[in-house]
Amino acid sequence: MTVGSVLLVLLAAVTHASWNLLAKRAAHAGAAFLFWSGVFAVLFYAPWAGWLIATGGITWNAAMLLCIAASAVIHLGYSLALLKGYRVADLSVVYPIARGSGPLLSSLAAFVVFAESPNALRVAGLLAVVGGILLIATDGRLARLVRPDARAGVVWGGATGGLIASYTLIDSYGVKRLGIDAVLLDWFANLLRLAMLAIAIVPQWRASLAKMEGHWRAAVGVGLLSPLGYILVLEAMASGAPVSIVAPMRELSMMLVAVLGMAVLGEKVGAARLAGCATMVVGVVMLGMS
Numbered sequence: 001m002t003v004g005s006v007l008l009v010l011l012a013a014v015t016h017a018s019w020n021l022l023a024k025r026a027a028h029a030g031a032a033f034l035f036w037s038g039v040f041a042v043l044f045y046a047p048w049a050g051w052l053i054a055t056g057g058i059t060w061n062a063a064m065l066l067c068i069a070a071s072a073v074i075h076l077g078y079s080l081a082l083l084k085g086y087r088v089a090d091l092s093v094v095y096p097i098a099r100g101s102g103p104l105l106s107s108l109a110a111f112v113v114f115a116e117s118p119n120a121l122r123v124a125g126l127l128a129v130v131g132g133i134l135l136i137a138t139d140g141r142l143a144r145l146v147r148p149d150a151r152a153g154v155v156w157g158g159a160t161g162g163l164i165a166s167y168t169l170i171d172s173y174g175v176k177r178l179g180i181d182a183v184l185l186d187w188f189a190n191l192l193r194l195a196m197l198a199i200a201i202v203p204q205w206r207a208s209l210a211k212m213e214g215h216w217r218a219a220v221g222v223g224l225l226s227p228l229g230y231i232l233v234l235e236a237m238a239s240g241a242p243v244s245i246v247a248p249m250r251e252l253s254m255m256l257v258a259v260l261g262m263a264v265l266g267e268k269v270g271a272a273r274l275a276g277c278a279t280m281v282v283g284v285v286m287l288g289m290s
Helices: 003-025 027-056 062-088 091-113 120-138 142-146 148-176 182-211 216-238 243-250 253-263 271-289
Strands: none
Touching: 003 027, 003 062, 003 091, 003 216, 003 253, 027 062, 027 182, 027 216, 062 091, 062 148, 062 182, 091 120, 091 148, 091 253, 091 271, 120 148, 120 271, 148 182, 148 216, 182 216, 253 271
C-alpha cells in the first residue's frame, strides 16, 4: 500500500467524520435532508462525471449497471438507517458502532456462510469490537443496556454497519473487477438514489422545504463532503490498496467523531466511551490483519 493510498484513506476518514457531524445536526429532517443533500451532490460532481464520460470512452455492460443499481439501493438504506440512529441516540454512540459493526458482521458472515475457521487474531478482534460496542453504548455501565436510548444506539448503529459492509463489498467489486471509475460509480448511484427519494418527496414538496429550514448549509456541506470521502476510499482501492487494510484505516474516524460529539455537540463522552472507540479501532485492525 503506497503512501499516496494511505493519505487518501486518512483524508477520507476526516471528511467522513465531518459530514456525519453535519448530518447529525439535521437528522430530524429525515428523507428531505437526504434528498436535498443528494441534489447538491449531483450538481457539485456533475462536471467531473461529465468530463470522465466525455473523455473516458466507457463501454457500459449489464454487470456495471446492476452494480450501480445495487449500490444505490443499499446506500439509500444506509443513509435512512444512519439518520434514524442520529435521531434516537448520540453521534458518539451511533457512528462508532456503525463503523465497527461492519467488519464484525462481515467476519461473522464468513464463519457462518463460508465456513471459514476463525484464527486467534480474528477471535480477539471480534471480542474487542463487541467489547468496544458495549463500552460505547453504556459508557462503562452495563446496566444501562436496559435503557431504550442505549439499545436504540446499538440497534440502529448495527443496522447501519451491516449496510456499510454490504455496499463496501459491492462498490469495491465495481471499481476493482468491473473497472467502473470511482467518481462515476458514486455519481450515478447518487443520481439513482435521488430519483428514488423524489418519489416520496415530490408529493410533499412544501413539507420538505419546511423541514429544511435552518439546514441548508448542512445539506450543502454533506452534498460536497459525503461523495468526496467515499470517492477517496474507492480511488485508494482502485489503485490497488487491499480492502482488508483500507476498511480498518477508515475507522480512525471513530475517535474523531467521539471528540467532535463532545466538543461541538456537547455530548457527555466519558472515559469509558473513548476507551470503547479505541478498543473498536484495535479490534477492526485485528480483523483486517486476520
